[in-house]
């Protein structure tokens with residue numbers, strides 16, 4: 001136990017440093033629009049972060065890899081995440097070029113970012129309210145400690161417009177973001193002290209009409225490979 005708390009404490013400090021540096025960079029970037037940026041939540045958006053061609057290419061790739069999504073948290077009900085998802089090929093030059101664009105935005109090295117994950121939601125599918133943090137009391141945490149530790153940032157890009165539904169809701173901040181093709185949203189999962197920010201609670205609300213495609217990329221507090 002003592003060992004685990006020492007690791008958690010190291011991870012907290014890494015996240016604290018990373019949080020300060022990345023926020024400073026984003027606030028100085030005039031392509032980045034703050035959706036909420038106060039002491040409770042730091043959520044930003046960038047329209048047209050991916051071009052229509054890039055979105056199209058990614059949707060085709062997602063269709064090739066999408067399987068019923070695993071739900072990471074054992075405590076979540078089976079229905080927590082009903083979308084289809086799959087990791088994109090981290091060695092694909094096109095995927096890597098998009099990775100680099102995201103790395104540049106945050107000002108961190110590529111190795112901090114997980115491989116982009118694609119997700120597809122059909123009518124009725126959703127991702128119920130959750131945090132992107134790993135639960136450090138679960139057994140899966142031990143291997144994650146060795147593989148980059150906590151998820152410091154979440155970057156998400158909507159690849160298409162959805163006819164109805166599919167907004168990303170942040171219930172603690174009273175914000176609902178509608179999917180718009182090419183738009184990136186991103187938020188820090190950590191507080192200024194490097195501890196989990198519970199106000200990052202969010203949900204992919206059910207798609208009512210059409211299909212919703214997104215990619216998500218999580219950045220760790222340190223290199224994950």
Ligand SMILES: O=C(O)CCC(=O)C(=O)O
Nearest residue numbers: 127167168203204214216
């Ligand atoms: O689909 C959404 O809007 C949210 C997705 C999400 O929360 C995730 O991939 O962790």
Ligand SMILES: [Fe+2]
Nearest residue numbers: 130131132202
């Ligand atoms: Fe999430």
